[in-house]
Amino acid sequence: MRVTVLGTGAADGVPQPFCRCDTCADARARGQVRAPGGVLIDSTLLVDPAPAVGAAAARAGVDLSQVTTIAISHGHADHWDPAILLFRQWIADGNGPGALPPLRVIGPAAVIASAADWVAPGGSVEFLPAVAGGCWQLDGLNLRAITSTHGLVSAPGSEADPVAAAAVLFDVRDAHGTAVLYAADTGPPDADLLGDVAGASYDLALVELTFGASGPTTAGHLDHATFPRALAELRRVGAINADTDVVAIHLSHHHPPAPELHAALASWGARAVADGTTLEPLAETAPRxxxxxxxxxxxxxxxxxxxxxxxxxxxxxxxxxxxxxxxxxxxxxxxxxxxxxxxxxxxxxxxxxxxxxxxxxxxxxxxxxxxxxxxxxxxxxxxxxxxxxxxxxxxxxxxxxxxxxxxxxxxxxxxxxxxxxxxxxxxxxxxxxxxxxxxxxxxxxxxxxxxxxxxxxxxxxxxxxxxxxxxxxxxxxxxxxxxxxxxxxxxxxxxx
Ligand SMILES: [Zn+2]
Ligand SMILES: [Zn+2]
The missing domain is CATH 3.40.50.300 (P-loop containing nucleotide triphosphate hydrolases)
Incomplete structure (x- = not known):
């Protein structure tokens, strides 16, 4: 399976444009930019296309012409920009060489409902609402929506964000049994989430790590305290193991500068990659x-x-x-x-x-x-x-x-x-x-x-x-x- 991580940044990215903290200064000095972008899998499945996904794809050396499914975890703006449907429509209408394949858009019902407004009536785009437990047979890939805890509220009794509450995560598998977990956005795993991924033995786990060791944090995201605990829970239920490539995504400037972040991730059995990195997870049973x-x-x-x-x-x-x-x-x-x-x-x-x-x-x-x-x-x-x-x-x-x-x-x-x-x-x-x-x-x-x-x-x-x-x-x-x-x-x- 080819997994191109188009973006590894949280909504405001690294460096944060208005910030001059050590992490943002370090990122500027290195010329390292983490922006939201989404993930492209085997050229056909695009997960969480962010507003700048087109430029991110170009920088990663890929195009989106083979995409037959867009899977959206939730409607926050760093995970979904419906304008991509309009840009695609301009090519599908015959303004470029070659026809585009039909498209499915899968995501929480409210996201799907508003996305449909961006496509001309009668177009070849199918909209499929997603809740945890939903499964779809795609071109060569199996997609399963699983529980997210992005909707957890930090203070008991405070009002839940309905967009976060409707979020799902994704489990993606190919015909060889290679299994990938896409876990953004989410808070610490609850019993439902652990049940959804138990025994999965993911070859690659993309897990959000939004917040740092100190500073702001929320219950609906992971930070330096909850991320290693979440990994320990995922290990306990057999979702990840020693062979799983655990890659932190949805990174913000609340983390320490790159060398310290990499050291912290390594100590938890995880790592970070640059925007545009292509990973090639392979199941033990897949032909080598x-x-x-x-x-x-x-x-x-x-x-x-x-x-x-x-x-x-x-x-x-x-x-x-x-x-x-x-x-x-x-x-x-x-x-x-x-x-x-x-x-x-x-x-x-x-x-x-x-x-x-x-x-x-x-x-x-x-x-x-x-x-x-x-x-x-x-x-x-x-x-x-x-x-x-x-x-x-x-x-x-x-x-x-x-x-x-x-x-x-x-x-x-x-x-x-x-x-x-x-x-x-x-x-x-x-x-x-x-x-x-x-x-x-x-x-x-x-x-x-x-x-x-x-x-x-x-x-x-x-x-x-x-x-x-x-x-x-x-x-x-x-x-x-x-x-x-x-x-x-x-x-x-x-x-x-
Ligand atoms: Zn979110
Ligand atoms: Zn987000």
Whole structure:
């Protein structure tokens, strides 16, 4: 299932346009915008289209022409803007190439009633009222409306908001059994909600987290106190488990700045993604890419950058939610050599990797085997090599190549070893059946010329390896200060 999270922001988004708090300042400095947007599933199901859904879809690289169902959780303006029906009608009326498929609009009765005014009479739009328990068989997807507690009131006896009280959440499944929970907006789960999701074992749970650790909160939303408790309840009834990708959505500026928010979410077994992120949840029972030779995409990515630039983290993010990841770690424990700092960094890398990833540590392989490891990678799998600089170091180590007296020029044992290793790596890249190979390397050539012959040799060899590997890659990124810059294909600007 392909789930594009078009927007991860609450109604007023992050940064809040009128606010200069630390969180809003941090978001502005990072250029990170969280806006309401909704979720697009398998191109055909659009959940909670917010007013800016068109721009959000364009930024995410998708269009809405295949949408056959719009599902609306409730009528609050950050979840539903009926003008989308008008914009769609302009194309359906024949003002664009190709006919649009018929459309169903599913949502609480009051929302459906007012939405119908936006469609010309006799149009091919069907309006279906939703209450918790309702089920619809869509194109390749099953949609079920489940209980929301968005209508909970904070003070006993205070007046309930009828729009929030009519809210539903959604359970979406595909033919393979992949199951997704869309839980916005809602307060803490009650017995009805827990009953609706018990035993669901969601592969992906999009759960609202509107409010923070302090500051305003309401009973009809989740905050830093109620969100982890809600997840604990969902775990208790088997709605989510250790394999569920729990993603917080409907985020506001009441949260701490991004690094603290990510740390808090990680401690609760959840995470946040950027607006426009596409997630690919997959049920255990669904056919894996590895089962079908035809599905290999052969995407190759090189991530280069300086020390501690964030390149490894970025490479791991590129792997996304891939289920079949082979991690080739070229770092090796050096504690025996007294380099404890090195071991700590390695341990931090290992701890960050999801437990479902298979890791092959370098100590178990010969450095010349990197190309062979690529050739042997399972079809359709994702392979991460971190990193080529350490691999090159070990390759040269293996021939005692740092001995300047032995010579480092063309034809030397060290130079031949590097050339052979590089050829084997390129051959592995050219023949691998892996779906996505992600390689991390170091950018070492920009500083002063190293004082030693071995230092210059290493710098030059790594520069050549990087350039040759990049030549075979479909994408190359330069990571600087935690930001990843996509580098254009060679001479792209000249070829148009
Ligand atoms: Zn709401
Ligand atoms: Zn909302």
């Amino acid at each position: 890419a590895a089962d079908t030779l035809t599905s290999t995409t052969n995407r190759t990515t090189l991530v280069t950058g300086g020390a501690r630039s964030g390149k490894s983290t970025f490479a791991e993010q590129l792997a996304g939610n891939a289920s079949d990841v082979l991690y080739l770690a070229t770092g090796w424990p050096r504690g025996a050599l007294g380099d404890d700092d090195w071991d700590e960094r390695l341990a931090a890398h290992v701890a960050r990797r999801p437990s479902r990833w298979r890791t092959r540590e370098w100590s178990a392989m010969s450095p010349a085997d990197l190309g062979a490891a690529l050739t042997a990678a399972p079809p359709g799998s994702t392979v991460i090599i971190d990193c080529l600089a350490l691999w090159l170091t070990r390759l040269i180590d293996a021939v005692a190549g740092w001995d300047e007296a032995a010579g480092l020029g063309t034809g030397s044992a060290a130079a031949t070893t590097v050339t052979d290793g590089c050829e084997a790596l390129l051959a592995g890249l050219a023949t691998t059946a892996a779906g996505h190979v992600i390689m991390v390397t170091n950018e070492v050539g920009s500083g002063v010329v190293p004082a030693t012959a071995s230092g210059r040799f290493f710098r030059d060899q790594l520069g050549r390896v990087n350039a040759r590997v990049a030549g075979l890659c479909s994408e190359v990124y330069l990571v600087v200060a935690g930001r990843a810059l996509p580098l254009t294909a060679p001479y792209q600007e000249f070829h148009g």
